[in-house]
Amino acid sequence: MTVLNLGIVAHVDAGKTSLTERLLFRAGVIDRIGSVDDGSTQTDSLALERQRGITIKSAVASFVVGGVTVNLIDTPGHPDFIAEVERALRVLDGAVLVVSAVEGVQAQTRVLMRTLRRLRVPTLIFVNKIDRRGARHEDLLADLAAKLTPALAPMGRPTGLGTPAAGFEPDTGRLAEALAEHDDDVMAAFVFDAPGVPLGAALARQTAGGLIHPVYFGSAVTGAGVDALVEGLATVLPAAGGDPDGPVSATVFKVERGPSGEKMAYVRMFSGTLRVRDRLAAGKVTAISVPDGGTAAPAGEVVAGQIGKLWGLRTVRIGDSIGEPRPGAEQLFAPPTLETVVVPRDPRDRPRLHAALVQLAEQDPLIDLRQDHELSVSLYGEVQKEVIEATLATEHGVLADFRESTTIYVERVTGTGEATEILGAPDNPFVATIGLRIEPAPPGSGVAFHLDVPVEAMPMYVYSSASLFHAAMHDYVRSTLRQGLHGWDVTDCLVTMTQSGYSAPVSTAGDYRKLTPLVLMRALHRAGTQVCEPVHRFHLEVPADTSGAALGLLSKLGAAPDTQHPHGDWHDVSGTIPATRIHDLSRRLPGISHGEGVLEYAFDHYRPVRGIPPTRPRTDHNPLDRKEYLLWVERRVAL
Known part of the structure; x- marks a missing residue:
């Protein structure tokens, strides 16, 4: 069985849900194409999605093309739901990035493409809405190359652009030139006009490696260009891998509750096989279903490469690993601000x-x-x-x-701090030794954790393996750092475990879990933190005769423009602005731009707060205060 787990991603209103409907209709999964405006689409099943005409939750559907079972994940486009997109990207074999032929590359388009390339997810680009007035071709390709990536392979050209009769004409005339950049054999054939070089194999190989991105033009509404895109799904994108007989490794990317309140977890299997009645840390698997022709079919097992829906895991949460943890679990997009x-x-x-x-x-x-x-x-x-x-x-x-x-706000570590609690010490009520060191890490790196203790210092009778001990300690550390010295998340730091000790069989996971906050917060106090505020990058387009007013408003709001570009009757301004002021800018923009200003923004970075740092009330029993923490955690006053 060949499986392709495919994501469709786009800026809001580019037409990705309409493309999903068209693909399901073409494959015979649905007998009529739903409308986003009418709230009748297959994947927008929530009442709110149908009312608002936007995708809020990721949805999974499936269809078969060319002997390949495609599990299709339709993701939200609105930036308020970027967390849903992040979870979907982690389980994909390939993606289709949808771009409007009219609006072109937008803020969210750039964010998504950067992330897809960073993860090396093989990606096709579908330029939608070629039947709409104002649709573009060559200058849009130039825009894609300038704003997304120059590694493009046009797979044809649109005809009748901007009319209801618009179509797509497959044409590989420019393919050899694009592939030659990364393939010496194709380069030689291209330069010397030699026949016989299999461009299809080279295209699939380069797409799988993230070296090239095939570009198709079409319309999800009329179906133009969709046949060519479907052929690309079956022949260009790589199928799911993984050994069904290997160790179990899966990721939970979606959790729902059924009519009776029961939890249902969507997992992507990367290795091994999960069966009904298997016992996991989150519970016993009581039922399994897998996507099948647009519905969920009951199954006795879910194997490597597949997506499955599991019942019975009472304590499961989104982002959990099942079996062997997978590397690269860092957060891809900025957290909420x-x-x-x-x-x-x-x-x-x-x-x-x-x-x-x-x-x-x-x-x-x-x-x-x-x-x-x-x-x-x-x-x-x-x-x-x-x-x-x-x-x-x-x-x-x-x-x-x-x-x-x-x-x-967030807190960043400013120095290096260490602390240790020794098993058996008079003031340590826990049956464990823990030593931790915390130090700064590069911006955007999140919270990293390393073990620097021998295996024999780890309680294997509790955690089974060094990797599971590492995963558990990392979880304890991340949980503790959700509230730093000022009550904000601590980020961009490296925590190293320098000492570990236990007493078998008395020491438990609870000893390590409860002792970690005391040790880590003392180390953090010694290191020190700096409170930082979120800063957005913005792009503002206003009528030229209102540019002065726009620049004045930006100055009042503390923005720092770094690029200005007049073009005809319009004026573009780009730069950075504190996240605290972006809503003021959105609210006041219509008044100073005659209602014609267009604002796009996305999180860019954090910067230190000037003046007195803001604080947030603690909710973690305050491990900075040893007596208070032990009173709450142990339900007794510390000795």
Whole structure:
């Protein structure tokens, strides 16, 4: 069985859900093409998705083409739901990046392409909407090369551009020139006009290696160019690999709840086989289904290369590894930069609100539910806030209000700090020895963890293997660093375990889990942290006669323009702006630009806060205060 796990990604409104519908219709999975506007699409199954005409949750459908079973994952395009895209990218064998022939390369398009290339996900580009007025060809190809990547291989050319009769004419005349950049045999054939070089094999090889990106033009609405794209899916993109008889290794990329509240986990199998009745750390597998012709078919097992839906894993969470952990679990996109307090309209609904938010956080861990004297959640933007509010009302029957969104800061380590707790010491109530060192790491690297202790110092009777001990300690470290010295997430650091000790058979995982915060926060206190604020990169397009007002507003909001480009009646400005001011800019832009200004922005970096650093209340029993922490964790006063 040949399987291709395929993702369709795009900037919002580029037409990826419409392309999904067209592919399913062409394969005979559905007998009519649904409409995003009418809320009748196959993969947008949530009521909110149908009402709003946007994809909110990733959806999986399947079809067969050329002997290949394609598991197709339709992902959100709106940047507020980028976390859903991130989880999907981790399980793909290939992707189709959809670009509008009218709007061209947009902010989210660039973010997605950079990430696909960084992960080396083989990617085809489908230029959609060639039947729309204003559709472009050659200058759009130039735009793709300049803004996404020059490694493009046009697979043909559009005909009747900008008309309802627009079509796509396959043409490999420019293919040899594109492939010759990375293949000496193709180069020789191209230069000397030698026949017999198999361009198809070279194209598949270079696409699989991320060296080239085939480009197709078409229309998801009319079906133009879709046949050529489908042929590319079957012949150009690499199929899923993995040994069904190897050790089990899978990743959970989606969690749902059924009508009775039961959890269902979507997994991508990279190695091995999972069967019904297998016992895992998160529970016992009670049922399995696999995508089959647009539906989910019951199965006794799910094997390497496949996507499966598992029942029975009561404690499973999105992002969990099943079996052997896979490398490269770092976060691909920036975390949310906003948070808001959620308040039930009826105070008696607080327990129900909390339970509902817990379920939403299971499906999207980046919501990051926090509870002290109030409930708060993290957000990417205001649209996500509206969706959460509507979900609480329609699916959980809880009416809630959201306070004004505030900025989420992070903490970066400024020095190196070490701390150790020794098993048997009078003030250590835990049956374990832990030594940790924390030091700064490059921006964007997240939280890295290394073991620098011998295997014999690890309690193998608890964790089974060095890799599982490493994974557990990494999890304890990341959990602790969610609240630094000022209460914010600590990022861009390296934590090294320098000492470990145990007493068999008394030491437990709980000893390591509970002792880690005490040791790590003491090391962090010695290292010191700096609170940093999120900064967005923006691109602003305004009428030329309003550029002065636009630049004045940017200056008042603390923006730093670094590129200005007048073109005809328009003026483009790009630069950086504090995330705290981006909503002010969005709100005031229509007034200064006669309603014609266009703003695009995306997270760019963090920078140190000037002045007194903001703080956030702790919710972790405060391991910075030894007495308070032990009182809560051990339920007794420390000796």
